[in-house]
Amino acid sequence: MSVGAAMWDDLRNRAEGVRDRRIAGLLNEDRARDFAVEACGLHFDYAKTNIDAETRDFLIGMTEAAGLAAARDAMFAGRPINDTEGRAVLHTALRNLDGGRVMVAGQDVMPRVLGTLARMEGFARSVREGPFRGQGGRITDVVNIGIGGSDLGPAMAVQALAPWHDGPRCHFVSNVDGAHIADILRPLDPGTTLVVVASKTFTTAETMTNAETAKAWMAQDVRDPTAQFVALSSAPDRTSAFGIPETRVFGFEDWVGGRYSMWGPIGLSLMLAVGTEAFRAFLRGAAEMDRHFRAADPVGNMPVMLALTGIWHNQGCGYATRAVLPYEQRLARLPAYLQQLEMESNGKRVSMDGRPLNVDSGPVVWGEPGTNGQHAFYQLIHQGTRIVPCEFMVGARGFEEELTHQHRLLIANCLAQAEALMQGRTLDEAKAQLSGRYEGAELDRQAAHRVFPGNRPSVMLLYDRLTPDVLGAIVALYEHRVFVEGVLLGINSFDQWGVELGKELARSLEPVIAGEADAADKDASTAALVRWLRRHGA
Numbered sequence: 001m002s003v004g005a006a007m008w009d010d011l012r013n014r015a016e017g018v019r020d021r022r023i024a025g026l027l028n029e030d031r032a033r034d035f036a037v038e039a040c041g042l043h044f045d046y047a048k049t050n051i052d053a054e055t056r057d058f059l060i061g062m063t064e065a066a067g068l069a070a071a072r073d074a075m076f077a078g079r080p081i082n083d084t085e086g087r088a089v090l091h092t093a094l095r096n097l098d099g100g101r102v103m104v105a106g107q108d109v110m111p112r113v114l115g116t117l118a119r120m121e122g123f124a125r126s127v128r129e130g131p132f133r134g135q136g137g138r139i140t141d142v143v144n145i146g147i148g149g150s151d152l153g154p155a156m157a158v159q160a161l162a163p164w165h166d167g168p169r170c171h172f173v174s175n176v177d178g179a180h181i182a183d184i185l186r187p188l189d190p191g192t193t194l195v196v197v198a199s200k201t202f203t204t205a206e207t208m209t210n211a212e213t214a215k216a217w218m219a220q221d222v223r224d225p226t227a228q229f230v231a232l233s234s235a236p237d238r239t240s241a242f243g244i245p246e247t248r249v250f251g252f253e254d255w256v257g258g259r260y261s262m263w264g265p266i267g268l269s270l271m272l273a274v275g276t277e278a279f280r281a282f283l284r285g286a287a288e289m290d291r292h293f294r295a296a297d298p299v300g301n302m303p304v305m306l307a308l309t310g311i312w313h314n315q316g317c318g319y320a321t322r323a324v325l326p327y328e329q330r331l332a333r334l335p336a337y338l339q340q341l342e343m344e345s346n347g348k349r350v351s352m353d354g355r356p357l358n359v360d361s362g363p364v365v366w367g368e369p370g371t372n373g374q375h376a377f378y379q380l381i382h383q384g385t386r387i388v389p390c391e392f393m394v395g396a397r398g399f400e401e402e403l404t405h406q407h408r409l410l411i412a413n414c415l416a417q418a419e420a421l422m423q424g425r426t427l428d429e430a431k432a433q434l435s436g437r438y439e440g441a442e443l444d445r446q447a448a449h450r451v452f453p454g455n456r457p458s459v460m461l462l463y464d465r466l467t468p469d470v471l472g473a474i475v476a477l478y479e480h481r482v483f484v485e486g487v488l489l490g491i492n493s494f495d496q497w498g499v500e501l502g503k504e505l506a507r508s509l510e511p512v513i514a515g516e517a518d519a520a521d522k523d524a525s526t527a528a529l530v531r532w533l534r535r536h537g538a
């Protein structure tokens with residue numbers, strides 16, 4: 001089943017038909033209530049979009065045409081829906097603490113999932129409370145070496161859950177740029193540092209290079225350089241070749257995709273930071289979102305409705321990007337996390353059958369926490385010629401009891417931005433503000449700069465406080481949103497062939513840059529760039 005070209009045309013025509021309709025004119029109390037979904041401790045509001053009841057019905061009709069319910073059930077049932085890699089997609093099993101059996105190829109995977117979780121918990125406790133010690137004493141610092149899905153999730157979540165952070169300090173090294181690992185390791189004591197090498201494949205060039213650097217750093221100072229190494233990986237042969245014994249390897253199956261992996265072993269750094277209870281709460285929040293996604297009707301289904309606002313804005317209205325704007329400093333890394341989740345999943349050019357998509361793929365996702373973004377790029381969001389649908393989020397309360405006045409300011413800013421985007425400011429209003437200062441043509445000219453076109457759509461996600469379960473629910477919400485959008489687009493959201501070509505070419509260029517191979521098979525531009533870099537000492 002799929003969404004046919006005619007239906008996409010219909011969607012675009014509907015969007016075109018309401019392009020000039022004022023969103024503010026749609027608003028009333030009924031809409032404020034009906035164009036919102038409440039679930040899992042979250043409140044999602046899409047009243048400030050140009051979606052009306054008829055469009056919503058049409059969008060839901062698209063999910064039916066795409067066979068969303070069957071696709072969702074196939075994912076949860078462990079069918080190999082990632083069919084370019086021949087794999088099931090079951091990151092949801094990693095958080096299925098109380099949910100019973102999950103079958104893959106006739107086998108229940110839950111005993112193994114829960115067994116690995118118990119091993120992680122045992123290890124985390126022994127690092128946090130003893131007896132696991134470094135060769136120089138109790139572990140004070142954890143260095144997580146990983147990239148992409150083996151970095152972004154835990155790095156984002158450790159920062160997000162800072163109020164729960166009572167374990168060792170956590171540092172994240174991802175970039176192959178030696179500056180990254182050098183800056184992180186410089187102040188640390190090898191004798192009290194635990195190195196967590198996080199790599200599903202254990203072949204990723206950046207991670208393996210950094211892991212060797214960390215091993216050499218250890219070797220300068222401690223007797224056994226890998227005794228304080230842990231591996232999180234699906235490749236036990238390679239972890240043991242690296243020198244990490246089985247007892248310190250936490251494995252997971254190929255049905256956990258890298259960007260969906262923070263719920264299992266890849267979350268170990270988070271567990272070391274916040275402890276086992278908070279980690280379980282994080283899993284439970286996500287599992288609650290899974291249940292909601294499976295059970296709720298489309299119109300009351302938060303991931304479905306979040307996805308449909310995305311489809312409306314991107315494929316319907318033609319807005320090429322979307323901004324994620326958490327008014328929550330501790331979610332500073334959420335936009336980067338979502339960039340991988342959304343763009344690696346839905347940035348594809350062909351559908352499942354290998355034919356070119358008959359519609360644009362997923363949007364460019366970007367963002368920064370508020371209020372910082374306001375003083376950087378909101379100028380373009382309010383007055384630029386391109387429209388950027390904005391996804392705001394904010395909690396009712398922070399954790400700094402003595403700073404509630406600052407939190408109120410934060411909320412006020414968040415709501416004000418959404419209001420300003422929708423309302424705008426007319427030329428007459430701008431002129432009224434300036435009257436007395438300018439007149440005639442100069443008044444018109446000055447006022448033109450102060451006009452806000454308005455009618456710019458946004459959605460809002462509210463929560464009480466950023467607790468571990470709320471964070472779990474938010475991340476799972478976005479995972480399922482990506483899934484729904486992928487199903488509507490008819491693509492495989494779970495492979496990532498687009499990252500391979502660059503990796504291959506980097507491998508072939510390295511010896512050229514080192515002067516060990518010539519640039520004969522390189523294009524003239526690349527060869528000239530290599531020559532310049534070599535002349536300058538590369």
Ligand SMILES: O=P(O)(O)OC[C@H]1O[C@](O)(CO)[C@@H](O)[C@@H]1O
Pocket residue numbers: 147148149150198199200201202203204207258259344496499
């Ligand atoms: O965990 P690994 O195997 O090192 O992979 C890291 C990342 O690299 C990618 O494969 C892309 O290159 C991501 O999908 C993944 O999250």
